[in-house]
Amino acid sequence: MISTRELTKDFVVSRTETVHAVRGISLDVEPGELVAVLGPNGAGKTTTLRMLTTLIGPTSGTATVAGYDVTSHPSQVRRQIGYVGQGNGAGHQHRVGDELYGQGVIYGLDRRAAKRRAEELLDGLELKDLAQRKVSELSGGQRRRLDVAMGLVHAPSLLFLDEPSTGLDPQNRANLWDHILRMREQYAMTIVLTTHYLDEADSMAERVVVVDHGEVIADDTAEALKTRLAGDRLALTVAPGNHARIRELAEKLPGAREFETAGDQVSLRVTDGPAALPILLGAAQQYGVPVAAAQVHRPTLDDVFLNLTGRSLRDANGKAA
Numbered sequence: 398m399i400s401t402r403e404l405t406k407d408f409v410v411s412r413t414e415t416v417h418a419v420r421g422i423s424l425d426v427e428p429g430e431l432v433a434v435l436g437p438n439g440a441g442k443t444t445t446l447r448m449l450t451t452l453i454g455p456t457s458g459t460a461t462v463a464g465y466d467v468t469s470h471p472s473q474v475r476r477q478i479g480y481v482g483q484g485n486g487a488g489h490q491h492r493v494g495d496e497l498y499g500q501g502v503i504y505g506l507d508r509r510a511a512k513r514r515a516e517e518l519l520d521g522l523e524l525k526d527l528a529q530r531k532v533s534e535l536s537g538g539q540r541r542r543l544d545v546a547m548g549l550v551h552a553p554s555l556l557f558l559d560e561p562s563t564g565l566d567p568q569n570r571a572n573l574w575d576h577i578l579r580m581r582e583q584y585a586m587t588i589v590l591t592t593h594y595l596d597e598a599d600s601m602a603e604r605v606v607v608v609d610h611g612e613v614i615a616d617d618t619a620e621a622l623k624t625r626l627a628g629d630r631l632a633l634t635v636a637p638g639n640h641a642r643i644r645e646l647a648e649k650l651p652g653a654r655e656f657e658t659a660g661d662q663v664s665l666r667v668t669d670g671p672a673a674l675p676i677l678l679g680a681a682q683q684y685g686v687p688v689a690a691a692q693v694h695r696p697t698l699d700d701v702f703l704n705l706t707g708r709s710l711r712d713a714n715g716k717a718a
């Protein structure tokens with residue numbers, strides 16, 4: 398569905414400054430996949446999406462989207478894809494139903510088909526009761542649902558969503574996701590989205606592409622990334638006098654690293670927490686080191702990012718992630 402090779406984008410800002418926004422991204426997305434592109438502010442996510450949706454041309458490299466080259470056949474690409482950008486595309490003073498109908502006509506549907514499609518989407522995205530409202534009167538969540546509906550008017554087989562849920566409260570985010578996933582199933586769509594929300598990428602996407610400084614630095618399922626790149630954290634409660642002894646025993650565990658102590662807590666990262674914990678507790682018992690409590694914490698995608706870059710994605714974003 399998407400295939401890029403060494404895709405780059407430079408922005409010449411001034412005679413002395415060029416921003417290398419995307420530095421050689423090679424990516425393949427199969428039909429039906431739901432891919433989240435994750436990365437800090439300025440990583441190159443939006444620029445990549447804008448190239449794939451033909452809004453800007455690449456500086457070098459190639460990209461084929463839905464069977465067409467983005468540089469030589471941009472209008473064919475546009476016909477196959479839907480794009481929901483960060484800004485809102487709909488006109489503020491227009492009515493919700495009219496906006497959807499008008500979008501259908503722009504995409505070449507005849508009046509009857511445009512009307513039918515608008516009704517179908519109003520229904521599917523729970524906007525039916527709001528059809529006569531002006532766009533400017535919608536709440537943030539309703540507005541975002543309308544944006545998604547606008548992107549789906551021409552029944553694209555591939556949908557790009559640029560930060561679809563940014564700024565929404567958790568309830569509206571969950572609601573928007575319900576709708577996106579339902580639409581995906583109904584229309585058998587491939588979806589590529591960007592997000593800052595680690596939990597969203599973790600739970601919704603089947604595949605996470607981590608971008609940093611214009612490059613792909615990891616690409617796999619969230620589970621695989623977490624297991625391979627971060628590992629589990631073990632937390633043990635032991636009396637301070639026993640910290641050194643428990644550490645000595647824990648150092649023998651496969652992949653043991655990142656030891657931390659705070660109060661009566663000792664924690665460390667291991668490759669496989671559920672397998673390592675009984676081994677460590679057995680050893681502690683054998684050598685007479687009392688352990689009051691023990692927990693295994695699965696890593697987060699932020700741990701993955703930290704592991705890859707030495708930075709926390711939460712800090713890098715400077716906003717809720």
Ligand SMILES: Nc1ncnc2c1ncn2[C@@H]1O[C@H](COP(=O)(O)OP(=O)(O)OP(=O)(O)O)[C@@H](O)[C@H]1O
Binds near residue numbers: 409416442444
């Ligand atoms: N039109 C432009 N002119 C100059 N520089 C640009 C332009 N568009 C983007 N950039 C720069 O390119 C880099 C990548 O920006 P991009 O918007 O792709 O990042 P992003 O990962 O989508 O970030 P965010 O999460 O903040 O949206 C940034 O340094 C940005 O300032």
